[in-house]
Amino acid sequence: QLQIVESGGGLVQTGGSLRLSCAASGFTLDGYGIGWFRQAPGKEREGVSCISSSGSRTNYADSVKGRFTISKDNAKNTVYLQMNSLKAEDTAVYYCAVRPVLEPHVAACDPRAYDYWGQGTQVTVSS
Secondary structure, three states, rough: OOOOEEOOOOOEOOOOOOEEEEEEEEEOOOOOEEEEEEEEEOOOOOOEEEEEEOOOOOOOOOOOOOOOEEEOOOOEEEEEEHHHHHHHHOEEEEEEEEEOOOOOOOOOOHHHHHOOOOOOOOEEEEO
16 A cells, blocks of 8 residues: 655744655555655645656746755665755645656656655744
């Protein structure tokens, strides 16, 4: 059974850091594109960062470029999102999602392209 579990969210002060983890079970991440998305209250879900199945390509929303880093550990079947210099506007529920792909070097960040989603983890940045 395919399962995706996010962890690592919490409460942090402005300027602080968090590392989110997305652990996959029941399948291997090889052959899947992976993305991190977030949804704040009253807002649409948006793409934060995505990585190709090969790990060779990454994509970032303009609002997080230079502050967030996505990475993939094939041995642990886990994807991470390192978030530094957090701002109040980063407050949201963060979701990990995967999509089976045939193109190993494409990092698409449109949430409509993703098939399997985790339950989300809350990130709150206090000012």
